[in-house]
Amino acid sequence: MSVPLAAPHAGSARFANPVRVLFSRTGAMCLVELQKLRRDRTELITRAIQPALWLVIFGETFTRIRAIPTGHTPYLDFLAPGILAQSALFVSIFYGIQIIWERDAGVLAKLIVTPTPRAALVTGKAFAAGVRALFQAFVVVILAAILGVGMTANPLKLLGTAVVLLLGSAFFCCLSITIAGLVLKRERMMGIGQAIMMPLFFASNALYPVAIMPGWLRVLNHINPLSYEVEALRGLLIGAPARLGLDFGILICATVVAISVASGLLGRLTR
Amino acid sequence: MTPGPAAVEVRGLRHTFGDTVAVDDLDLTVQPGEIFGLLGPNGAGKTTTIRVITTLLPPMAGSVTVFGLDVNGRKMAVRRLVGYVPQLLSADGALSGRENVALFARLFDVPRAQRRERTAAAIDAMGLSEAADRPASTYSGGMVRRLELAQALVSSPRLLILDEPTIGLDPVARSGVWERILDVRQQTGMTVLVTTHYMDEAEQYCDRVALMHRGRIRAMGTPGELIASLDGAGESLDDVFRSYTGDDLDSGGFRDVRAARRTARRLG
Numbered sequence: 127m128s129v130p131l132a133a134p135h136a137g138s139a140r141f142a143n144p145v146r147v148l149f150s151r152t153g154a155m156c157l158v159e160l161q162k163l164r165r166d167r168t169e170l171i172t173r174a175i176q177p178a179l180w181l182v183i184f185g186e187t188f189t190r191i192r193a194i195p196t197g198h199t200p201y202l203d204f205l206a207p208g209i210l211a212q213s214a215l216f217v218s219i220f221y222g223i224q225i226i227w228e229r230d231a232g233v234l235a236k237l238i239v240t241p242t243p244r245a246a247l248v249t250g251k252a253f254a255a256g257v258r259a260l261f262q263a264f265v266v267v268i269l270a271a272i273l274g275v276g277m278t279a280n281p282l283k284l285l286g287t288a289v290v291l292l293l294g295s296a297f298f299c300c301l302s303i304t305i306a307g308l309v310l311k312r313e314r315m316m317g318i319g320q321a322i323m324m325p326l327f328f329a330s331n332a333l334y335p336v337a338i339m340p341g342w343l344r345v346l347n348h349i350n351p352l353s354y355e356v357e358a359l360r361g362l363l364i365g366a367p368a369r370l371g372l373d374f375g376i377l378i379c380a381t382v383v384a385i386s387v388a389s390g391l392l393g394r395l396t397r
Numbered sequence: 398m399t400p401g402p403a404a405v406e407v408r409g410l411r412h413t414f415g416d417t418v419a420v421d422d423l424d425l426t427v428q429p430g431e432i433f434g435l436l437g438p439n440g441a442g443k444t445t446t447i448r449v450i451t452t453l454l455p456p457m458a459g460s461v462t463v464f465g466l467d468v469n470g471r472k473m474a475v476r477r478l479v480g481y482v483p484q485l486l487s488a489d490g491a492l493s494g495r496e497n498v499a500l501f502a503r504l505f506d507v508p509r510a511q512r513r514e515r516t517a518a519a520i521d522a523m524g525l526s527e528a529a530d531r532p533a534s535t536y537s538g539g540m541v542r543r544l545e546l547a548q549a550l551v552s553s554p555r556l557l558i559l560d561e562p563t564i565g566l567d568p569v570a571r572s573g574v575w576e577r578i579l580d581v582r583q584q585t586g587m588t589v590l591v592t593t594h595y596m597d598e599a600e601q602y603c604d605r606v607a608l609m610h611r612g613r614i615r616a617m618g619t620p621g622e623l624i625a626s627l628d629g630a631g632e633s634l635d636d637v638f639r640s641y642t643g644d645d646l647d648s649g650g651f652r653d654v655r656a657a658r659r660t661a662r663r664l665g
Contacts, residue, residue: 147506154503162491165532232485236548239451240504241476396453 144243151242155250163257170258174265177213181206181269194334199366206270206277207359208332210287211352213266214259214295215326219319221251222302226312229395238396244389248303252296252385259295260288267363276364283362286370290362293377294355298326300384307391332356351380402465404429404556404588405450409459412445419445421612423459429555432582432589434603436596436634442612443592444484447560450590451481463556477505480549484560486541488548490534494525497533498547505552519547522584523577539570546577557581559591563598571595575602596634600624608638615641 163170181202188194189201196204228234237247271277278284305322306315327333329346330353336344347353354373361368405427412420420442427433435443448454449461452472461468463475488497498516507515520529523543528536533544542562549557559578563571575598582589593599599606600620607617616623616637623637631637 150506151504154500157503158489158492158496158500161493161496162489165491232483232487233489235448235453235483236481236487236545237504239453239476239479239481240501241473241506242504 147241148243148246151246152249152253155242155246156253159250159254160257163254170261171265173217173258174213174262176216177209177262177266178269180209180212181266181273185209186273195338196335199364200275202270202273203275203277203364204335204360204366205333206266206275207363208330208356210263210266210291210359210363211294211330211356212327212332213262214256214291214355215298215323215352217258217262218255218295218298219302219323221255221299222304222306222319223312223315225251225303225306225392225395226310226315230312234392235396238392244392245385248300248385248388248392249296251303252299252381253292255299256292256295259291263287263291278363278365286362287359290355290358290373290377293374293381294351297351297377297381297384300381300388303388304384304391307388307394310395326350326352330356351376401429402462403427404431404464405433405590406462407446407450407459408461410446410449410456410461411458412442412449412454413457418612420449423609423612423614425607425614425617427556427588427590428605429464429588430582430586431604432578432591432602434599434606435590435592435609436594436599436606436638437592437609438594441609443609444560446609447558447590447592451479451558452476477552478555480552480554480557482542482545482549482557482559482562484564486538486545486565488533488536488541488544490532492533493530494520494533494536494544494547495529497544498551501548502551507552515551515553519551520544522550522581523547524573537570539566539573542566542570542574543577546574546581550581553585553587555587557587557589559589561592561594563593563595571598578602596638600634606634608634608641610638610642 185202185205188205192201194201225234238244267277302319305318309315309318329343330350331347332352336347336353339347354376357368358370358373358377360366361370361373403426405425407423407425410420410423411418423442423446425435425446435446437443445454449456450463450468452468452475455469464478466474466478468475488494492500495516498519499512502512502516517526517529520526523546525540525543525547528540533541536544546562562574562578566574578589578591579602581587591603603620605617605619606623608615608623616626618626620634623634624632627636627640631640
């Protein structure tokens with residue numbers, strides 16, 4: 127042995143500030159998620175196939191048959207931000223299954239008994255979901271540009287788009303972890319994941335404007351964070367009318383609440 | 398050295414899962430610097446006890462302290478002192494060995510200036526330097542176990558807790574893991590609390606052992622003392638165990654069979 131191991135320290139003499147600990151641990155968890163993604167490049171690409179198909183096949187077809195009234199905006203332009211949000215949603219919902227997998231493999235218990243606030247563990251996952259979503263968004267945006275969707279080139283608006291996607295994915299990732307903390311079983315989680323994903327998607331303005339929805343669906347649309355995400359993306363990317371202040375406000379609040387709830391339920395997974 | 402608090406002090410611990418009493422009025426003291434073995438068959442309550450000491454489970458009754466800190470009231474402070482290797486092989490296969498260890502260095506606030514060096518030292522001490530930059534998914538079972546030891550040791554814990562560290566490993570890997578544990582103890586003087594159901598390992602490597610059966614401690618002492626207490630009626634810890642529990646060493650019941658199968662499946 128060349129370098130000896132350090133002798134045990136005298137005790138918890140370093141009294142760390144809890145806020146600093148939260149930030150530094152969140153940073154550590156985000157870093158480790160990035161390191162994992164680096165080995166996952168094939169998956170990053172293959173996961174972009176589904177949103178690409180939505181855009182190319184569904185989008186092109188519905189643009190042609192003009193079934194959905196989107197005013198002066200071509201349907202494909204209207205759809206592209208919706209598909210961005212959808213692909214972020216699909217990535218994020220997967221994280222609940224992943225956390226149950228990590229529980230079953232013993233990884234979660236090992237992390238929970240380190241001096242790490244649970245919110246940092248959850249935020250790391252939420253961040254990873256966001257980064258994955260950004261990779262997909264990159265592919266979808268390029269594709270949309272090739273298909274002739276008129277999108278902004280304003281770097282600030284593009285940055286805003288990235289922030290919206292990060293927040294949206296973080297929220298749905300935490301929602302998924304929350305459900306995982308309630309159902310605790312992988313098989314059940316997969317079923318529920320499927321069962322909530324489609325309603326979230328269809329009860330939003332991702333595929334069609336709110337104006338053509340029946341009344342009850344509009345109510346659901348109002349409480350669905352995905353709709354605010356889509357609205358903000360549409361506003362930023364294709365210049366559609368959007369309440370950006372409201373959209374950002376709701377996404378930030380929803381994400382903070384979801385991180386808190388998911389962190390609170392994380393302990394259930396290791397009992 | 399001034400007599401400080403015990404490394405682990407368990408008084409009257411009780412924990413139940415539904416109708417099953419996993420730990421029943423348990424008393425246990427681990428002295429600083431010793432290798433203490435908590436022995437017993439599957440389902441004896443060893444893992445539940447460990448989970449309470451590591452702050453994963455709150456004690457339902459009784460008190461547990463680690464170096465004088467209450468595990469229920471001072472969770473974060475306790476976690477800073479403890480390195481924990483769970484029963485399952487649980488390194489992250491998507492990360493390299495070095496990344497696995499560096500994560501734990503960060504989570505335990507190893508100062509940035511020392512992080513690289515201490516990560517490398519922990520990896521080196523576990524004999525994994527050559528494989529350090531390979532994904533952990535390519536490691537053998539024994540290597541993953543040693544990687545987990547490196548993860549637990551990089552923070553220089555005062556108390557190292559190992560739950561069945563050699564389960565599912567072949568004999569060579571088993572002695573490899575134990576040799577590393579002995580090395581570390583010799584170098585750093587840290588306290589080691591280990592559970593196992595391999596009596597031969599406990600006899601060979603532990604300073605003191607406690608025999609646990611159906612949630613209670615049946616006997617405690619050095620392996621030599623316990624064997625001597627048989628008055629010639631036996632010559633190994635296995636015999637000691639039989640004399641305290643009757644012959645029902647293997648009668649863990651259906652639940653244990655299922656648990657053992659689950660473990661076997663998980664370990665491939």
